[in-house]
Amino acid sequence: MPDTTERRPYHHGNLRTDLLDAAERSLRAHGAEQLSLRDLARDVGVSHAAPRRHFADRRALLDALAESGFTRLGEQLRAAVNEIGDEHDLPARLLAFASAYVLFATENAALTELMNSSKHRPGATAVTEAAAAAFGQISDLIEDGQERGELEGDDPEETGLIIYATVLGITSMLNSGMIEPARLEGLVGTAVTQFLRGARPAEPR
Amino acid sequence: MPDTTERRPYHHGNLRTDLLDAAERSLRAHGAEQLSLRDLARDVGVSHAAPRRHFADRRALLDALAESGFTRLGEQLRAAVNEIGDEHDLPARLLAFASAYVLFATENAALTELMNSSKHRPGATAVTEAAAAAFGQISDLIEDGQERGELEGDDPEETGLIIYATVLGITSMLNSGMIEPARLEGLVGTAVTQFLRGARPAEPR
DNA sequence: CACAAAAGTAGACACTAGCAACATTGTTGT
DNA sequence: ACAACAATGTTGCTAGTGTCTACTTTTGTG
Structure with a gap:
């Protein structure tokens, strides 16, 4: 029986664009000041340090x-x-x-x-x-x-x-x-x- | 012999205006994003929670x-x-x-x-x-x-x-x-x- | 097919805002 | 004069953040 929790592969695939999309949603919803990298990482389902590979x-x-x-x-x-x-x-x-x-x-x-x-x-x-x-x-x-x-x-x-x-x-x-x-x-x-x-x-x- | 460290009274006197002054200096130097309440408190020589009495x-x-x-x-x-x-x-x-x-x-x-x-x-x-x-x-x-x-x-x-x-x-x-x-x-x-x-x-x- | 580069993870550090409980000082009514 | 109270500062805590370093997994390439 395969577990229901859709096992995400180690590599996300296109993290950079997904992060930008999530960022734009967050921007629209809460403004630039509130935008948090860790939040975006959570949204996209990735560890908190992952964004750093794409944005310094x-x-x-x-x-x-x-x-x-x-x-x-x-x-x-x-x-x-x-x-x-x-x-x-x-x-x-x-x-x-x-x-x-x-x-x-x-x-x-x-x-x-x-x-x-x-x-x-x-x-x-x-x-x-x-x-x-x-x-x-x-x-x-x-x-x-x-x-x-x-x-x-x-x-x-x-x-x-x-x-x-x-x-x-x-x-x-x-x-x-x-x-x-x-x-x-x-x-x-x-x-x-x-x-x-x-x-x-x-x-x- | 009075200690050299100018003993500040418990009450600052005009903390609110001093904070605003320090805030404006910080704003000019580093922008609004960088401005930190705790920093201002340090600048003015007061504890980190003191500003809260004047600014919610x-x-x-x-x-x-x-x-x-x-x-x-x-x-x-x-x-x-x-x-x-x-x-x-x-x-x-x-x-x-x-x-x-x-x-x-x-x-x-x-x-x-x-x-x-x-x-x-x-x-x-x-x-x-x-x-x-x-x-x-x-x-x-x-x-x-x-x-x-x-x-x-x-x-x-x-x-x-x-x-x-x-x-x-x-x-x-x-x-x-x-x-x-x-x-x-x-x-x-x-x-x-x-x-x-x-x-x-x-x-x- | 080995092995280096790329991409993601985990843990730590230093910092922040905000909250609550406590301490000190001014003020004010009696 | 002084007790009660309000204003103002302090310490300690929580939860969250960005950034750094070391480690792991995957991918691509000579």
Whole structure:
């Protein structure tokens, strides 16, 4: 008679990804501060020191989480922007970008906070690279808009930083409870239109 | 012969404020995550359980820190805005506000991150009130601008939220290493001017 | 097929937050 | 003046954590 307790093999198989999955669940449920390596090990059914083979450190795991968050965010942003058929409809694309960002941030509040937190491993280039990749998309939008004369042609990166900062700030205020979710859509809309008006070349009088 | 070891009285006298001071030093040096109640107790020269008489919880202390941070920020913002003599020079006042915020955030990076973090005690009304008070100032500026016709008259709070969000986002990007301090001044300047252009009533054509 | 590398385990250390029971000091009503 | 009480500190405990080292099992490879 085989014992009912499904004998797990000595080697887990794909512990690293399973740990990351468990970590994301824990993050969603209790926040980054509460996340415990030993807890994750228990969840996955492995000894308390096993995670150390895959993550040198608690922080290393959090960084990996942040990194995967940025790549996922990047994908969602890309998809949202590309859904706007007209490749040169800057207002629509910007709005799609901003809305997608805000959506991601609301659906992954704790993860977003972790991603934007300043306390990453000093040598964690992977996470900053992933962040830059996600952000870089808006530079492309802006650059295109400047080339077509819809935006002031100063510094494409600076202009991109500003709208990105606005969206970032909105989500930060949302997740810290300063604004209610209901106001979100309107807020993002006016933020984008105001930005476009503000960054547009001055009307000839 | 009195012993050299300055015999501390049983009662510390003002343990609460001393703890907060030590906490702020620790925050500045090692960040909120590293902050340990027992460490603070040692710093101040008191037993490990003494802080509990003044802060129910580690989080309670962090909340108190955040609250005092908001009131200090509010004072600095008020001072900066009032330094602009002309009471109705909206651009100058907005720029002063934004610059003061960014200055505070750079000089108190870890504290700012703590203040804007979402993980406050659910019933911590004091910190949200302090935050609202600091933020409320910009509403006054905006309202005045709208009354004088320099800004679109829609929703004063929404307009205020947007510029506030932008400044918030800029500091967040700064403290997470996305932008270098050197670019800060220029970034804030164009953010404010663009905002003013974008929120201004449409020019009659 | 031996044997080194990879992956998981067990135990220990130093540290933390939070709790309870006790000690000391201030304060206050009579 | 002083007893009672509240406020404040202290010591000792529990349960939990991250990280380290040494050991065991598996896997892959020359």
